[in-house]
Amino acid sequence: MPIQTLSRLAELESARWDTLLGPEPQPFLRHAFLSALEDSGSVGGRSGWRARHALLSDDEGRAIAALPLYRKTHSSGEYVFDWAWADACHRAGIEYYPKLLCAVPFSPVTGGRLLGDREAAGRLIDTLSAGLADQGQSSLHINFTEPDADAVLRGRDGWLERIGCQFHWHNRGYRDFQDFLDGLTSRKRKQLRKEREQVAGQGIDFERREGHQLSEAEWDFVYACYANTYHVRGQAPYLTRSFFSLLAERMPEAIRVVLARQGGRSVAMAFCLVDGRGLYGRYWGSLAEFDRLHFETCFYQGIDYAIAANLSRFDAGAQGEHKLIRGFEPVITRSWHYLLHPGLRAAVAEFLDQERVGVLRYAEAARDALPYRQGDA
Known part of the structure; x- marks a missing residue:
């Protein structure tokens, strides 16, 4: 089944996209939200975000799987920070940009990224990662994933998992x-x-x-x-x-x-x-x-x-510790990274192993500092 690449979500009827989101879609993934970013000029043009949404359909034109995907020429507006990776590439003479990013622009919110059928979305991921070199792109990144996407990506050859910590309030x-x-x-x-x-x-x-x-x-x-x-x-x-x-x-x-x-x-x-x-x-x-x-x-x-x-919950944004004393609890976030250059991949893998230990310790210490009475958190 050929992959259709959408340079504007307006090329696709909203119902065909939204049917992949399930019965209670998160607002950031809806056709209305993503197309408003594009139609308003918030992405596209000179923004450094060029839509390259990937869509897989069956022989009858029904959407099976999709990825909200962007070709990036910088790392702004992502909230999973890889500036140091880009800087290391620059100093080593390696081109880090452009790269592919599966995410919702400017929205550090965990949600669906591999939309629709899980197996078909996995095939999309494999096809895209295999074609990075031919497209002149250094890497493919998937930010703020839900457990369904984590299950597809965990153990997949070449993919590196990164964790972070946010603070959410729970009712x-x-x-x-x-x-x-x-x-x-x-x-x-x-x-x-x-x-x-x-x-x-x-x-x-x-x-x-x-x-x-x-x-x-x-x-x-x-x-x-x-x-x-x-x-x-x-x-x-x-x-x-x-x-x-x-x-x-x-x-x-x-x-x-x-x-x-x-x-x-x-x-x-x-x-x-x-x-x-x-x-x-x-x-x-x-x-x-x-x-x-x-x-x-x-x-x-x-x-x-x-x-x-x-x-059930209130996600008040990416920034952190001032939320902790107001009852917002540490939550682990995940992103996934496929880097073509073997030397870069090895260096980043080592860094992520060390970073993971630090993030988990930080989250544990934050939980110990929550303001709830004993047994209420």
């Missing part, structure tokens, strides 16, 4: 935020209460909106806040303004936005996506400085919503 059937607080040690419970009181004391209240409930002017505000988090670090934002409008048009039911207001005026926001299982915090921003506002807008409002919506 243990809490009735409300106070019920969650009651499970914390006294000192941490007081700290969280004090942080919430400090925000309220600044006259800030909050409003939650779904995607269809925001006007274009309010989306302008959301984007200004998002972009400001990059501008203050001297960086250009990954996403364009039109991405947010396209997403609100194509999958509004999956969008949750928290607006922080002071005196009736919006001053900060948190942008999240949701499915039937979890809440995913993606972007945050504020146009002014307010004490403790980040923790309330990004974490406590999300926990409140997850409890009210009976969601």
